[in-house]
Amino acid sequence: MDVNFLSAVRSLPSLREEPELEKALSELLTKTSGGAPLTIKGVRDRFSSVNRLAKSGRIQVVKGPPGEETVIVSIKGLAAIIRAAAASLSFADALTASGFVPTGHRLLQSEGFKRDDTLVLQAVENAESTEIAAPAR
């Protein structure tokens, strides 16, 4: 099984939305299988060859509507995929891998709240009474 493929599989569980996961998986499988997905006719005509490639660890993708493409993979390959997916990155590993280094200094977030409990209707009434009173001065 392709090491780069298994490495890419590790990051797939981070995609939370099902359609995004399916799209990423489809792109990854197409890339790994080395070209465009096979047609049903192509698979039927060359099944021995397709089967041999799948057994040797090269996943075979068969064309279909988005999300309904089929995949031919050996049990050994499937086991490797499941193992890779289960070992998803921890936050600490991902942060360290990004090149993150703590600054070594502590900054404090400032908090505070200026409460304004004036009721809006009351404020409007006050403003109106001021406007009315003004010409009498």
Next chain:
Amino acid sequence: MTIFFLSTQSLLDVLGGKGNTFKWLMGAGARIPMQDVEISAVSIGQALDTIQRNTNAVMRKNFERQLTLLVTTVRSSQGVIPFDEGAARIWADLQARTLEYRKSDGSTTELSPASRMVVATALRRGATFVESSQPYHAVIPDLTIFSP
């Protein structure tokens, strides 16, 4: 799956490598999957605002660089959560409450409107809010807290 939602101070502590949140999150024992950590987009603004108030230019640059790396990491698993309509409705309710916040020097103040937006987003997500123990936690029973 438990989603750990960092408070802005927790985010700043991770950037600085200080405090219990950093030790917990980065410690070998935690092993929190990367997709289980979220931050509020509002916290990014608050953190940048705090960083920009720092008078030491070298330190400021370093904090900004590390913040960018951390945000990129969290974003890669879609963990930067915007302040949406649902959170805005919860925030309006939080604004009406007295939410007491204890500063590191022991004095108390009220939680800022921006921090209430962060709390509202955590509530909206049904996430576990990661923050050191605060008096206001007791008045929001729906908020699940984890204080490392």
